Amino acid sequence: MKDHNIQAILITDKGGVPLFFMKLDPKAVDIDPYLVSGFFAALSDFSDEVIEQDSKIFQIDYGARLFTVLPSEESNLIAVSINEWQPEVTPILKSLIIEFEHSWLNEIQQESTESEQLVSRIPGFRESIVQKLAFQHISAKWIPFQEGAGIGLQDLGPVGEFIDGETPIEKIIARSGLPSEEVIDEVARLWSMKAIRFRNMLDASDIIVETSNMRRLLQHSSQERDELERRDPEIASIIPRLSSLIDGKTSVGNIIGQIGKHHTKQTIHRALDYLLDVGAIETLSPEKRRILVAKRALGLTLQVAQEIYPPSTITANLEQVLSGISAPEVTGEIKIFDGVIQINYEFELYEGLDPNRVMELYAEWISTMARFASSLEKDLLKDFVKALVIKWNNELLVHFQPADFRGLEEFSYWLEMLIGGEN
Amino acid sequence: MSQRKSGFARIVRTLVTRGHTIYGREKLVDVFAESGLELIDGYPPENPDLIALTKFLVEYAKLSPAAKLTLLILARQQNVELPKDIMKEEKRFFKFG
Numbered sequence: 001m002k003d004h005n006i007q008a009i010l011i012t013d014k015g016g017v018p019l020f021f022m023k024l025d026p027k028a029v030d031i032d033p034y035l036v037s038g039f040f041a042a043l044s045d046f047s048d049e050v051i052e053q054d055s056k057i058f059q060i061d062y063g064a065r066l067f068t069v070l071p072s073e074e075s076n077l078i079a080v081s082i083n084e085w086q087p088e089v090t091p092i093l094k095s096l097i098i099e100f101e102h103s104w105l106n107e108i109q110q111e112s113t114e115s116e117q118l119v120s121r122i123p124g125f126r127e128s129i130v131q132k133l134a135f136q137h138i139s140a141k142w143i144p145f146q147e148g149a150g151i152g153l154q155d156l157g158p159v160g161e162f163i164d165g166e167t168p169i170e171k172i173i174a175r176s177g178l179p180s181e182e183v184i185d186e187v188a189r190l191w192s193m194k195a196i197r198f199r200n201m202l203d204a205s206d207i208i209v210e211t212s213n214m215r216r217l218l219q220h221s222s223q224e225r226d227e228l229e230r231r232d233p234e235i236a237s238i239i240p241r242l243s244s245l246i247d248g249k250t251s252v253g254n255i256i257g258q259i260g261k262h263h264t265k266q267t268i269h270r271a272l273d274y275l276l277d278v279g280a281i282e283t284l285s286p287e288k289r290r291i292l293v294a295k296r297a298l299g300l301t302l303q304v305a306q307e308i309y310p311p312s313t314i315t316a317n318l319e320q321v322l323s324g325i326s327a328p329e330v331t332g333e334i335k336i337f338d339g340v341i342q343i344n345y346e347f348e349l350y351e352g353l354d355p356n357r358v359m360e361l362y363a364e365w366i367s368t369m370a371r372f373a374s375s376l377e378k379d380l381l382k383d384f385v386k387a388l389v390i391k392w393n394n395e396l397l398v399h400f401q402p403a404d405f406r407g408l409e410e411f412s413y414w415l416e417m418l419i420g421g422e423n
Numbered sequence: 424m425s426q427r428k429s430g431f432a433r434i435v436r437t438l439v440t441r442g443h444t445i446y447g448r449e450k451l452v453d454v455f456a457e458s459g460l461e462l463i464d465g466y467p468p469e470n471p472d473l474i475a476l477t478k479f480l481v482e483y484a485k486l487s488p489a490a491k492l493t494l495l496i497l498a499r500q501q502n503v504e505l506p507k508d509i510m511k512e513e514k515r516f517f518k519f520g
Contacts, residue, residue, distance in 0.1 A: 033438045385488040393495055393510070409437075409496045416445045417491035 204253025430503035
């Protein structure tokens with residue numbers, strides 16, 4: 001089994017119709033076949049030629065994710081991955097698409113193409129994928145639980161008897177006496193077969209945001225809240241406190257640290273699991289994490305500008321810049337009132353947006369920053385950037401993950417051009 | 424190659440490509456000359472010398488404060504620490520500036 005960065009695999013026919021979909025990263029909650037085909041539809045416009053020319057493999061870098069397309073005789077395999085591509089995975093994917101066409105394509109052609117089947121069809125092929133590619137980022141802290149009541153414990157294999165919805169994987173390893181690798185592989189297999197799901201999946205470094213579903217849980221008179229108060233009063237009481245801390249920029253670790261003085265870690269995690277489950281919160285997707293970085297970067301840039309330049313000119317410049325920006329999802333997030341500039345770090349405006357739009361918006365944020373920098377008086381520009389180096393180094397770059405900063409360098413290249421090479 | 428070295432090599436390769444359009448070839452050749460990093464067809468070699476790579480980054484940072492900002496971002500993306508000399512001046516600036 002190979003380690004890799006692949007989050008999901010989609011196979012389409014030559015016309016782009018999805019035939020098969022499988023997620024390899026349980027935490028990639030935002031990935032579904034529609035998202036991948038959405039991305040793919042956009043790229044296939046300009047890549048039709050390439051696909052037809054029977055090229056061996058090509059990749060499209062969307063900044064947060066890399067799309068690797070392997071065209072084959074009757075279908076295309078699209079692998080969605082994060083970070084850098086590992087070339088040793090390429091031959092495995094090639095063997096998978098060959099296996100698919102030879103052994104499984106016929107089976108699919110006899111069925112109708114419904115999306116539900118898309119994520120569960122041809123279990124034999126799924127097993128084959130599990131055997132060749134290790135599952136990503138399954139943490140020993142996660143708690144597996146059975147999904148649905150259809151499958152008996154004995155069908156869950158050697159670890160089945162330990163899966164009770166309360167025992168984390170690390171304890172299953174200890175109790176079963178099986179090697180940890182075997183337990184994780186088994187758990188991964190069960191998850192890929194949709195027999196189990198996980199709880200306790202949030203990491204300290206995760207950033208979560210609320211969705212509009214949260215509102216119902218905060219309204220005293222709503223049916224949802226009523227039900228929760230009856231079922232789990234402890235969670236019902238903790239949710240409003242949690243909600244006040246979920247601002248789109250505070251990490252899960254910091255939220256737990258803040259609220260942990262009054263509640264146990266387990267209770268907080270239970271509440272977060274519940275909120276995830278009902279879709280009242282979500283972890284930020286890689287695309288949104290990059291937008292958050294861009295928002296933070298702009299916020300800090302404006303702060304520094306107000307220290308170096310007369311603050312009133314900064315708000316005037318920003319107003320001017322914003323009047324030239326056509327994306328309401330950017331201009332609507334920046335508030336200028338009485339000389340004070342505020343950026344909204346929440347993501348409600350981005351709910352339900354087409355993934356391509358989210359990618360475009362990243363470019364809009366970077367472009368807003370670039371335009372703002374261009375609007376600044378040249379005499380003090382060097383001092384401004386010097387101060388910006390310190391600010392970003394202390395308050396931006398130390399937070400977030402390396403991959404979150406992809407694309408941000410476009411802004412500093414722009415600054416390099418504005419300043420020029422004379423020092 | 425160590426993670427640091429391969430990270431530096433990637434940063435240098437990116438800077439060579441982008442630096443051309445920002446500073447022009449001449450200026451960039453100066454940076455290379457100063458660092459002693461040899462070029463093969465305009466790019467750093469397959470297995471470059473860590474000392475020369477480090478020197479290149481230090482020299483690049485001298486181009487402008489914005490160049491330094493670029494370095495900081497690229498280093499974070501590669502998850503490597505920049506040579507200490509690059510941030511030294513900033514601390515001074517912060518203290519007395």
